[in-house]
Amino acid sequence: MKVLNIVETAYRATVEEQDDTILWLSHNLKKAGAEVSVLLRANAVNYAVEGQNASGLSFGAKKQTNPVDIVRDIKDMVAAGIPVLLVAEDASQRGLPDDRLIHGVEKIPAGDLPQLFDRFDHVWHW
Amino acid sequence: MSKTLTLALMDAPYEKAASTTALRLIHEALSRGHNVNVFAYEGAVNLTMADQKPHANPVKGTSLEEEDHPTTKEWIGSLFELAENKGATLKWINCGLCVDERGAGNWIPGPVRGGPPHFVAFAKSSDATLVIPTK
Numbered sequence: 001m002k003v004l005n006i007v008e009t010a011y012r013a014t015v016e017e018q019d020d021t022i023l024w025l026s027h028n029l030k031k032a033g034a035e036v037s038v039l040l041r042a043n044a045v046n047y048a049v050e051g052q053n054a055s056g057l058s059f060g061a062k063k064q065t066n067p068v069d070i071v072r073d074i075k076d077m078v079a080a081g082i083p084v085l086l087v088a089e090d091a092s093q094r095g096l097p098d099d100r101l102i103h104g105v106e107k108i109p110a111g112d113l114p115q116l117f118d119r120f121d122h123v124w125h126w
Numbered sequence: 127m128s129k130t131l132t133l134a135l136m137d138a139p140y141e142k143a144a145s146t147t148a149l150r151l152i153h154e155a156l157s158r159g160h161n162v163n164v165f166a167y168e169g170a171v172n173l174t175m176a177d178q179k180p181h182a183n184p185v186k187g188t189s190l191e192e193e194d195h196p197t198t199k200e201w202i203g204s205l206f207e208l209a210e211n212k213g214a215t216l217k218w219i220n221c222g223l224c225v226d227e228r229g230a231g232n233w234i235p236g237p238v239r240g241g242p243p244h245f246v247a248f249a250k251s252s253d254a255t256l257v258i259p260t261k
Contacts (some may be wrong), residue, residue, distance in 0.1 A: 001250050009261050013168070021136075021168055022259075028242035034249075122249060124134070126259040 002035045004120040010043035014068040015057065020047065022126040023073050030082055037120070038077065039108075040086040047074055048086050048105045049096055071102060078104035087113070128214065130161040132252040134245060136260040138169030139198040145173065148258050149201055152216070156208045161215040163248040166237070169260065171220040173198040174233040199234045206236040219244045 007022045014020055023038065030036045040047055047070050057064040078084055088107040101107075108116060117123050133152065137145045155162050166173060180195035182188060202218070209216035219240035225231050249255045 001246070003249075009259075012260070025167070025242055029246055032243035032246040034246045122255055124255070124257040126136075126257060 001033075001122065002037075002120045003029060003122045003124060004037050004039055004117065005029075006039045006041060006123065006125040007044040007047070008042045008126065010046055014054070014070070015064070018066060018068050019073055020044075020068075020070060023047070023070075023077065026082060027073075027077060027080065030080060037083040037085065039113075039116070040084065040105075041090050042087075043094075045086045045090045045094060045096060048084070048091070048101050050100050050102055074102050074105065078102070085116070128159050128161060129155075129253040130163065130251060131155050132163040132165065132245075132248040132255040134165045134167060134255070134257045134259075135170035135173070136168045136258065138172045138260075139178070141169070142260070144258050144260075145170070145198065149198070149205065151256070152205055153208065156205060156212055156214045156216060159212050159214050162209070162217070163252060164216070164218045165221070165240075165245040165248060166219065166224075167221045167245075168224050169228075171224045171228060171230050171233075174202050174218065174220065174237045175199060175230050176232045176234050203234050203236065217248070219248070 005022055005026045007020065026036045026038050050071060052071050054067040054069070057067060074084055083106065084104065085106045085108045087110050089110050091107065133148055135145070135148050139145055152162050152164070176199060178197040178199045180190060180193065180197055182190045183193045206216055218237040220233065220237045222239045222241055225239065
């Protein structure tokens with residue numbers, strides 16, 4: 001079963017969950033036997049930018065000692081054989097230069113999305 | 127011939143109309159004798175919490191009985207009854223880790239604890255899978 005998970009909403013609950021819930025789910029679906037790919041679109045294309053740092057949060061004396069690390073999570077997905085793509089126009093519209101994108105993340109023009117979707121049994125837009 | 131539909135839900139109750147839309151889809155499918163699988167992820171695990179209680183409406187001055195305030199646990203419990211009456215199957219998986227982090231383990235009869243592998247199994251055995259995410 002080939003699944004394309006489209007992630008649109010960026011940084012939703014990442015502080016509380018210590019990860020993006022759909023990236024996490026995609027990793028688990030892969031472990032459960034699904035052939036998963038991930039497409040980042042809209043603000044979620046920022047997940048593919050190197051150098052993010054979410055550390056330093058504290059409430060009173062309670063420090064967040066294990067903050068979300070989206071860059072690590074994206075790199076782990078690529079290393080695990082999960083293709084990670086992003087919509088090229090969404091990245092350029094947000095001023096994200098190619099040299100700041102995580103190695104292994106593939107840019108795809110918006111016009112090529114229909115052909116991309118055809119390669120999957122399921123396209124789930126989260 | 128009956129079909130099987132899988133839905134992945136993410137919204138918590140009392141937040142968005144998407145939850146109501148999902149329950150309406152489930153109702154229609156079960157009413158027509160189709161089988162439905164639900165994977166409740168993140169806030170959607172709260173849809174079936176047994177501790178939900180209806181309330182009166184002090185703004186409108188209505189009593190508890192007059193308000194007849196709906197709870198999603200009652201709606202979903204009714205959907206399980208509908209499935210039984212129609213000879214269809216409603217399988218409802220609450221994501222276990224999502225339950226734990228929310229302390230949402232006390233739910234109505236019907237749903238069971240599970241995880242992403244159950245969602246994969248649902249999707250593989252279904253005619254269609256619909257994701258209704260939170261935004």
